Amino acid sequence: MPTNDSGLTARDIVETGDREADLAVQADKLAARELIAEIEREQLATLQRILDAQTSFGGQGLPAMVSGL
Numbered sequence: 001m002p003t004n005d006s007g008l009t010a011r012d013i014v015e016t017g018d019r020e021a022d023l024a025v026q027a028d029k030l031a032a033r034e035l036i037a038e039i040e041r042e043q044l045a046t047l048q049r050i051l052d053a054q055t056s057f058g059g060q061g062l063p064a065m066v067s068g069l
Contacts, residue, residue, distance in 0.1 A: 051066060
């Protein structure tokens, strides 16, 4: 005859809810990190275009100075 442990069932339900909440938090954190990474990629691309433009107009030494920063 199977035994039904209602306390164990209740704990399982609570733990499942906790896991689902944690997964939602982790998904939000991942989305934020991905957004930040995309912004950083855009900023680096913009900086590279600025450096390329400066170099093409005789700004020799500027890329090295910025890289040194």
